Amino acid sequence: xxxxxxxxxxxxxxxxxxxxxxxxxxxxxxxxxxxxxxxxxxxxxxxxxxxxxxxxxxxxxxxxxxxxxxxxxxxxxxxxxxxxxxxxxxxxxxxxxxxxxxxxxxxxxxxxxxxxxxxxxxxxxxxxxxxxxxxxxxxxxxxxxxxxxxxxxxxxxxxxxxxxxxxxxxxxxxxxxxxxxxxxxxx
Numbered sequence: 696x697x698x699x700x701x702x703x704x705x706x707x708x709x710x711x712x713x714x715x716x717x718x719x720x721x722x723x724x725x726x727x728x729x730x731x732x733x734x735x736x737x738x739x740x741x742x743x744x745x746x747x748x749x750x751x752x753x754x755x756x757x758x759x760x761x762x763x764x765x766x767x768x769x770x771x772x773x774x775x776x777x778x779x780x781x782x783x784x785x786x787x788x789x790x791x792x793x794x795x796x797x798x799x800x801x802x803x804x805x806x807x808x809x810x811x812x813x814x815x816x817x818x819x820x821x822x823x824x825x826x827x828x829x830x831x832x833x834x835x836x837x838x839x840x841x842x843x844x845x846x847x848x849x850x851x852x853x854x855x856x857x858x859x860x861x862x863x864x865x866x867x868x869x870x871x872x873x874x875x876x877x878x879x880x881x882x
Contacts, residue, residue, distance in 0.1 A: 724854035
């Protein structure tokens with residue numbers, strides 16, 4: 696069933712968000728946890744892209760979020776540029792137990808900015824916080840990279856437990872809305 700114009704108008708904002716990062720950092724698991732509230736133990740590699748929609752009530756706002764979960768494998772590099780176009784914001788994800796996934800974060804940020812420009816907002820997520828005994832990256836390291844890259848926030852998440860997952864997506868949506876409103880307001 697298609698939505699009518701009046702049904703679409705009920706949203707305060709509609710945003711396209713993309714998730715970026717190396718393969719197996721938990722991008723798909725984070726999106727699934729946010730959209731369905733469930734965590735799947737079985738890992739299924741994303742091939743190209745998975746698109747989810749979610750109607751999020753955040754404070755007094757109702758957002759429609761179009762979440763494009765991009766594959767992390769290098770074979771999809773050319774497609775990612777196209778998939779990023781039109782995004783309002785992005786989530787760069789790395790695995791707290793695999794330092795090399797944080798080391799590539801600058802590359803993901805640059806690829807996003809090359810595709811959409813500098814204005815869309817990005818957040819950095821250190822995922823798999825539930826694997827504390829396997830952790831190799833400190834919160835301070837994640838915060839420093841986020842700051843060095845000019846990202847507005849760093850959070851540590853767990854798709855398994857749900858730690859900070861809803862907060863990460865909500866924070867990004869609100870920050871995008873505030874950014875859009877400040878650009879429309881006369882000085």
